[in-house]
Amino acid sequence: MPEYLLYNSQLISKEEFNLTYDNRAFQYNDGFFDTLIYTQERIRFLADHMDRIRQALKILGMNYPAILSDTEKLAQTVAELIQENNLRTELIRVKVNIWRKTGGLFTPESDDVDVLISVKPQNIIPPLIQLAGFYEELPNRFTPFSFFKGPYALHYVQASLAKKRAGLDEMILLDEQGNISECLVANIFWIKNNRLFTPALETGCIAGIMRLNIFRAAQMLRLDVQESFFKQTDLLAADFIFTSNVTGLRPILFVGDQQFASQHALLPQLEKLVLAG
Numbered sequence: 339m340p341e342y343l344l345y346n347s348q349l350i351s352k353e354e355f356n357l358t359y360d361n362r363a364f365q366y367n368d369g370f371f372d373t374l375i376y377t378q379e380r381i382r383f384l385a386d387h388m389d390r391i392r393q394a395l396k397i398l399g400m401n402y403p404a405i406l407s408d409t410e411k412l413a414q415t416v417a418e419l420i421q422e423n424n425l426r427t428e429l430i431r432v433k434v435n436i437w438r439k440t441g442g443l444f445t446p447e448s449d450d451v452d453v454l455i456s457v458k459p460q461n462i463i464p465p466l467i468q469l470a471g472f473y474e475e476l477p478n479r480f481t482p483f484s485f486f487k488g489p490y491a492l493h494y495v496q497a498s499l500a501k502k503r504a505g506l507d508e509m510i511l512l513d514e515q516g517n518i519s520e521c522l523v524a525n526i527f528w529i530k531n532n533r534l535f536t537p538a539l540e541t542g543c544i545a546g547i548m549r550l551n552i553f554r555a556a557q558m559l560r561l562d563v564q565e566s567f568f569k570q571t572d573l574l575a576a577d578f579i580f581t582s583n584v585t586g587l588r589p590i591l592f593v594g595d596q597q598f599a600s601q602h603a604l605l606p607q608l609e610k611l612v613l614a615g
């Protein structure tokens with residue numbers, strides 16, 4: 339069965355899609371992407387995703403595309419794309435790639451953008467991360483662009499290769515000062531004495547959508563949340579560690595040879611609130 343994409347609001351087959359050699363995302367990394375989850379006939383946290391996309395477009399000096407201007411219509415369009423691809427899994431990954439239109443060298447000729455939307459079944463993810471380690475070779479760096487993910491992702495690729503070589507299930511990335519920053523495809527949180535801790539955005543971590551909704555849930559639960567700069571020793575002193583991204587919350591059992599709790603009473607409370615949103 340053919341695979342279909344949505345390219346600049348037009349439904350096309352995967353075979354019809356092609357990029358020219360002068361594509362700006364290919365030549366200059368002049369773009370970014372966002373990953374969303376479709377479940378129970380809706381896009382999870384759609385308004386939050388659109389806010390982050392809007393902020394990314396603004397900081398990159400790109401014009402807001404018409405296809406993203408109406409969230410209700412966008413949700414309907416994604417549902418139709420899913421139907422065209424005959425996807426029936428519980429979780430579907432929706433990827434939105436945006437890049438500046440072709441033209442110019444370092445100086446663009448236009449601020450208009452191309453938008454590619456693709457859908458795939460979300461792979462089954464184990465609910466528990468067995469073994470994580472620290473990645474210290476290439477640090478995260480805070481910039482005006484570090485809150486979203488763009489085509490330039492070499493440090494994530496290299497950290498993923500290091501994870502594979504070491505036989506780990508997750509890597510914990512650090513910033514240039516050795517502070518905890520994030521994991522490969524998720525933000526990181528930990529609990530100590532019923533207080534919630536997570537690295538500040540100034541460590542170069544992604545401004546995760548689930549991260550944002552955990553803050554909201556914590557406020558509803560009246561939890562004390564510390565968002566700051568933390569060293570490895572702070573993390574290793576935790577009672578419980580978990581990661582967060584749009585697919586959900588996942589506890590980490592081991593960091594190196596140190597074991598942590600596989601469950602905490604606060605986790606299901608947070609999950610219930612964030613996944614209801």
